[in-house]
Structures are given as C-alpha cells and as structure tokens.
Amino acid sequence: MEEIVRYSFRLRPGAMAVRALESEWHRCRYLWNEAVRQQKTGRKPTFAKLGKLLTDARSHNAWLREGAQVPQQQILRTYAQSLEHSFAVKGRGRPKFKPRRDTLPSLEYSSRGFSCRGGRLCLAKGIVIPVVWSRELPAEPTSVRVHRDSLGHWYASFVVRREAVATPAADEGSGIGIDWGVSVTATTTSPEFDLPYLGHRKRCAAELGKAQRKMARRHSGKRGPQSKGYQRARKAAATLQKKAARQARHDARAWAKSVVDHHHLIAVEDFTPKFLAKSTMARKATDAAIGVSKQELIECAARAGRKVVLVAPAYTTMTCSSYFARAKQRLGLAERTFQCRECGFIDCRDRNAARVILAVAERGHTRVDDVSHASSPFGSDVHAV
Numbered sequence: 001m002e003e004i005v006r007y008s009f010r011l012r013p014g015a016m017a018v019r020a021l022e023s024e025w026h027r028c029r030y031l032w033n034e035a036v037r038q039q040k041t042g043r044k045p046t047f048a049k050l051g052k053l054l055t056d057a058r059s060h061n062a063w064l065r066e067g068a069q070v071p072q073q074q075i076l077r078t079y080a081q082s083l084e085h086s087f088a089v090k091g092r093g094r095p096k097f098k099p100r101r102d103t104l105p106s107l108e109y110s111s112r113g114f115s116c117r118g119g120r121l122c123l124a125k126g127i128v129i130p131v132v133w134s135r136e137l138p139a140e141p142t143s144v145r146v147h148r149d150s151l152g153h154w155y156a157s158f159v160v161r162r163e164a165v166a167t168p169a170a171d172e173g174s175g176i177g178i179d180w181g182v183s184v185t186a187t188t189t190s191p192e193f194d195l196p197y198l199g200h201r202k203r204c205a206a207e208l209g210k211a212q213r214k215m216a217r218r219h220s221g222k223r224g225p226q227s228k229g230y231q232r233a234r235k236a237a238a239t240l241q242k243k244a245a246r247q248a249r250h251d252a253r254a255w256a257k258s259v260v261d262h263h264h265l266i267a268v269e270d271f272t273p274k275f276l277a278k279s280t281m282a283r284k285a286t287d288a289a290i291g292v293s294k295q296e297l298i299e300c301a302a303r304a305g306r307k308v309v310l311v312a313p314a315y316t317t318m319t320c321s322s323y324f325a326r327a328k329q330r331l332g333l334a335e336r337t338f339q340c341r342e343c344g345f346i347d348c349r350d351r352n353a354a355r356v357i358l359a360v361a362e363r364g365h366t367r368v369d370d371v372s373h374a375s376s377p378f379g380s381d382v383h384a385v
Helices: 015-040 047-060 069-088 205-215 228-262 273-278 280-288 288-303 351-364
Strands: 002-011 106-110 114-117 120-123 129-130 143-148 154-164 175-180 184-188 266-267 309-310 338-339 347-348
Touching: 015 047, 015 069, 015 129, 047 069, 047 273, 069 106, 069 129, 106 228, 120 143, 120 184, 129 154, 143 280, 175 228, 175 288, 175 351, 205 351, 266 351, 273 280, 280 288, 288 309, 309 351, 338 351, 347 351
Parallel strands: 175 266, 266 309
Antiparallel strands: 002 129, 002 154, 106 143, 114 120, 120 129, 143 154, 175 184, 338 347
C-alpha cells in the first residue's frame, strides 16, 4: 500500500536565485489577485476559465512570459481548489488578496517544472539552487513547493509516493481518552501517556524580552524608514520563537507516535484553543501548543489507520466517569479535583474528563448529551445526561 508524504529540505540559494524566485512569486501573486478580482465581479472562476485567461494574458504581457508557466498554472489551480472548498464548507472565507509586504513567497512546481541533478534543485527558467540533503528521498518526487519562512530561510518540500510504513498492531479493545489543558498539555486515561507542559518558550523568555525591547527602541517603519537595527532585533526575536515552536512540534510528534502505537481507539477532546488567546493564560496556552499536539496526533493516527473520535468538550468536566451523572454546580478553574455527589467518586478533574471522553467515543457518540440510558454501561437507574 502506497502513501503520499512530504520531505522538507533547507535550500541555500544565491543572490541571483533569490531574485529570480521573488520575481516568479510576484508574477504568481499578480495572477492570484487577478483571480480574486474576477470573483468580486460576481463570476465564479473555475480552473478551466482561469487557464484560458492565463494563456491570453501571457500572449499580451511580456512580463508574465518571462516567468515559468508551471508555477503560474499551479497557483491558479490552488486558487480554484480553495474557492471550491469555500463553497463546500460552510463558514469558510473566500480567497483574499495577497499583499506584497505581508505574504511570504510560495511556488508550486509539478514534475515537468523541476528536476534534481548533482545535488541541486533545477527549476524552470534556469533557476538552480543547492539543497541541504539531510536524508535520501525514497522515490522520485512528483512535485515540489519552494517557500520562504519569516526568517528569510528557503525550503523545498517534495511530495513523494512511498510504501506505507507498518505500524505495530494494537489490541482491538485498546482505547485512550485525551483531555487538553494548560498546566498539563494532554491528560489521558493512562498516566504513562500524559504529555506534560514542557515550557520551551518560557525558557527563552528572557532572551526574547531583550530582543523585543530592542525592537521597541528602534525605528519600526511607522515614522520614517525602518532601521537595520530594528530588522536585526526582529530577526533575533523570530529566531527564538521559531526554535521554541520547533521543539514543541518535535515533542508532540514523539508523543503522538507513542499514543498511536499502543491504542486502536483514540478519543480526543475537540478543543479549539482560540479563546485562550484573550485570557490571562494566553502566554502559557501558546507555550503548551495544544493545537499543534492535536494536529500531529490526528495526522499520525490517520496514517496508521487508527480510529479517531473527536468529542465535543461540553459537560465532559462536569460528568462523573464512574456513575455518569452530571454535576449540577459548575466547577471553577481553581478546582482541580472532581467529586461526584451521587456515588462519592473522587479523581483528578482532567483525568475524569479523559475517561468521560473515552466512554462517549466507545459508545459511538461525539457528545455527552448523546449518551442515553440504553447505551450507558451502568443500567437504567442512572441519571440521564
């Protein structure tokens, strides 16, 4: 069985290659913005219509003809897919303009637009870039995405088809419930699989604060030209933040693999941590990287063929995992111990919520309210939830 995976490598482009890549990006960005204008006129541009417009535009515009046709076609295909997805998913916004200053370059090349020769990435229109090959590709890549991050580093992300890596077999009855938190990033039904709060950003807070104070003292560009000292301080702050983010993602991947290898059913709290950004716990919640951990766990479980159930977080904290009765009083954030008044069960608040999440998923539901008397394991004399 084959699977499609991405392999990312660092690029070391020279000054001429950087200018060529940026020129290609400006052409692609111009086409994306023209497609958005077509959408604002009331039309629904499909990829077929956009392809005809591209052919006509290249025939009349010498600046577009100087660039490669492959990345221009790919960005229009990406736009058409994004537009179709916005119509299919309710609440998803339409594609928007890509401003010159705030958008990072990203170029897509299909197999006819690039090749790898002599350890270098050769793109259309004679762009040759050295690649830092940290590992070998398992097969010939079918496409590549060349992009630049906020630090100015360039990367190549190759799409490769490879044989699926065998995952250790897990017992059919093995399941785990996961409740997200801040003091402990992930609390599970089995304490040995908990993901503790590691605090990578907290460790570099002093250096980050020093770099941000330097930024505050220098010209940011709002009043007069932006100083080089401000750019250096900004890059230093971004480097520290990215280092912490990479450490959090690495730890999340290692934790996700250990969870997936030992469990067949994975019940995850469908928690969206956006509202924490407006609370007093914003800094610690960002450092916990709940969203990254959740994403890595779901992707790892999908590749391994595990069953993943996303359970709505409503009432999971207020429900007893032993008697399955809901507490009438709300629990404050300071109360870290759950005590059931019906059966006297006492446990860690987050551990109890993880067990409730697993119990809901095992009965084929995604909400606590969906569990009825008939599907409850405790008989018909329990309180309805």
